[in-house]
Amino acid sequence: MEQNAYQIKNWIQKFQTLVALMLSSQTKDQITAEVMGRINSLGLTPFKFSKMSLKDIQNIIYPIGFYKVKSKYIYSTSNILLEKYDGDIPNNFKDLLELPGVGPKMALLAMKIAWNETVGIAVDTHVHRLSNRMGLVKSAKNPEQTRNQLESWLPKEYWSSINHLLVGFGQQICTPISPKCSQCLNTTLCPYFLENKPSR
Missing domain, CATH: 1.10.340.30 (Hypothetical protein; domain 2)
Known part of the structure; x- marks a missing residue:
């Protein structure tokens, strides 16, 4: 029973x-x-x-x-x-x-x-945006292109964690408009920041 x-x-x-x-x-x-x-x-x-x-x-x-x-x-x-x-x-x-x-x-x-089975990377608007912005994928036009590109190089052991990590990061720091680059620890590696950082 x-x-x-x-x-x-x-x-x-x-x-x-x-x-x-x-x-x-x-x-x-x-x-x-x-x-x-x-x-x-x-x-x-x-x-x-x-x-x-x-x-x-x-x-x-x-x-x-x-x-x-x-x-x-x-x-x-x-x-x-x-x-x-x-x-x-x-x-x-x-x-x-x-x-x-x-x-x-x-x-x-x-x-x-x-x-409890990881069969792919769940790509939402945050994962799609950040993957393109940070250069993790090359000019992916939609979430499915982003997913395919990420899965082509990211080891499967990390597939289940990347969504959770990037969603939180995208909601709090790397926002769609006016990302908080001054609070980000990835600036030395981020193409978006390197292209848009203020000139001294």
Whole structure:
């Protein structure tokens, strides 16, 4: 009985991990956390979401960014998970990508968080920007080009940590506008700083 309860808890956690990733896009972390707290307290599962109206789902996930579109993603994904995976989430990158609203970054993070498997580098806007700015990649035009270039030279043992490191750095120091170069320890190696540092 205990093992069965553990399996159910693990199954719900994996599903809610996927939902959290879907909701986090274009949404502040604090809002995502608040909404996920609501979802967790309600014990929402693919089965429960599949029985809800889109309006009910919207009311639960509001004020998530693009909540109307994401409510459709959650509803459709819940039904697919029930039909194809017995309510669990896919255990591979390819099948995760086929779920509505799930892109490469989300699928890779889901593989790492839910299945503890690192199969690629999750590239979001911060990783994409910093990789180009710091010369880690060469003129990558989109996150997938950045991912492919990073994976071509960065040892796999570092794939799971680079997202976490660069996201925090990009949020606090190497910001999109007016990066805080005076607080950065990488200035002697950074092409952006060397090209834009004030002349003496």
